[in-house]
Amino acid sequence: MTQTDATDATEDLLGLLGGLPRPVISHPRRTSVEIHDHLRWLILDGLLPPGTELKQAELARVFDVSRTPLREAFRMLQEEGLIDADINHRGRVTDLDVGDLDCLYAARISLEAMGVRITAGRLTRQEVQEASAHLHDMDRAEEAADTMAWHQAHRAFHRVLVCRCTPTVLRTITSYAERSERYLRTLQDRHPGVFPQRRQEHYDLFGAVMAGAPERAAQLITRHLARTARRVIDDLAPGREAPDVGQAAVMVCGEDLGTASWESWTPAEKGVHT
Secondary structure (H helix, E strand, C coil): CCHHHHHHHHHHHHHHHCCCCCCCCCCHHHHHHHHHHHHHHHHHCCCCCCCCEEEHHHHHHHHCCCHHHHHHHHHHHHHCCCEEECCCCEEEECCCCHHHHHHHHHHHHHHHHHHHHHHCCCCCHHHHHHHHHHHHHHHHHHHCCCHHHHHHHHHHHHHHHCCCCCHHHHHHHHHHHHHHHHHHHHHHHHCCCHHHHHHHHHHHHHHHHHHCCHHHHHHHHHHHHHHHHHHHHHHHCCCCCCHHHHHHHHHHHCCCCCCCCHHHCCHHHHCCCC
8 A cells, every 4th residue: 555545545534533532542551442442332333334444554543543452452343243354454344233133132131131130129219310310311312312312321221220230240231232232223213213102111111120020120121122123123134033032032021022023013012002
């Protein structure tokens, strides 16, 4: 690559990243971790969409860091399945994959159903206030069509619902929830009207956890997550089943919610209140 080509490539990347926050490096020893966290956030929030090509040399120039932390950041992103990387130090943001979505949401159902069971009836007064505030923040963000704010409040609300889990389990739940946001954003972009319909599900979940009803809370979180997975799969691959989600739902509440398509679900299964 000539110097002119390198300059043009960097300008293209600057155009892609234009207006987006740059990574803040708190300490030189944390450079690779914070570069990884920054790129991960850009990918999960959809700011670097599937198919985006990332080159270590160009990112090093844009972020004003050496290529060494970029190599480590790429390695971590590849392990998480967020990029495909090759020997030429290039990466590409991975496409949305139905099989990955199915397995990811099955894992979330299993872990979060356990999480709401052990959290139900054990919220402190402060945690109840925090969850209520997150719900109201979601409502305000929805009314303002502020997607970023909605996702921030949504993440925080779901964390409260499973807050009695140990830190190790909480980190795993958080990681899976963050990875699934790419799919959630796809659904939100394609069907913005679906979220007012889903609002009641969050209030029902909160009510079950707050009231100390572990069985109901587990059923509600299972249906809540399965509905999202089923809807996204029908968009990405019409007619495709979600066997992993189905098995996880059977394990939690005895219902196979992974085989039937979204359109064949009854209003009650879809969470539509009639």
